[in-house]
Amino acid sequence: MKKSEKLKGKEKVAAHKRQYKMVGIAAAILVIVIAVIAIYFVFVVPPVVVAAGDTVNVTYTLMFDNKTVYQTNVNTSPFTFTVGGGQVLPGFDEAVRGMKVNEEKTVMIPADQGYVYNPDLVAIVPKSLFQENQTIYPGEKAYFQSTSGSVIPVVVLNVTNAGVAVDGNNPLVGQNLTFDIKIDSIQKAAAGSSATTTATS
Structure with missing residues (x-):
């Protein structure tokens, strides 16, 4: 082998070493940049989490102990409520606090x-509140409108000459309830007022 060929071979090896070194330096720089960005978002800009007053x-x-699904809004519209507003069960309200999008x-x-039985929600109502000639039977669901305009669902307990006994207690009274929850969005509450900032997925 000629001397010039040996020199060319050494130069190629040296060039490859320089390339590998540059790739290594670039990779190290990339790792450092990613680490700095991660530290920034974790410590300087902490993630938005659910707190009292947020919407x-x-x-x-919602499932029972045997995993039977009672209710779900998956693939439909999200359920919206204000944390700490008394709109949901206390356990559900507490569960979402601290969660992220x-x-x-x-x-x-x-x-x-969970849902507590209230004997005051059992009452006898006149048959005239039902449709004329309607056959009313125990276990039937009915819906009445309150003076405030909200709809009150009830279950018929019994039908007598005095009227219809109905129960307005939630059908989930006395049940252990398991919720799978996912936070879709958080609308942060402004200090002392309504929410102003939205963090979405």
């Missing part, structure tokens, strides 16, 4: 912390 959109599935959680609410 949240959630996707949920797209975070999922499963929470079990025991019966004694």
Whole structure:
């Protein structure tokens, strides 16, 4: 082998070494940049989490102990409520606090912390509140409108000459409830007023 060929070979090896070195330096720089960005978002700009006063959109599935699904809004419209506003069960309200957008959680609410039976919601109403000639039977669901305009669902307990006994208690009274929850969006509440900032998926 000629001397010039040996020199060319050494130059090629040296060139490859320089290329590998440059790739290594570029990779190291990239790792450092990613680490700096991650530190910035974790410590300087912490993620938006649910707190009292926020309005949240959630996707949920409600199940019984045997995993039978009672209700879900998956693939439909998200459920919207204000945290701490008394619009949902306390256990559900507490579960979403501290969650981030797209975070999922499963929470079990025991019966004694769920829907409570209220004997005042059992009443006898006149048959005239039902449609004329309607056959009324125990177990039937009916819907009445309150003076405020809201719809009150009830279940018929019994039919007597005095009227129709109905129960307006939630059908989930006495049940252990398991919720699969996902946060779809968080609308942060402004200090001392309504929400102003939205973080969405």
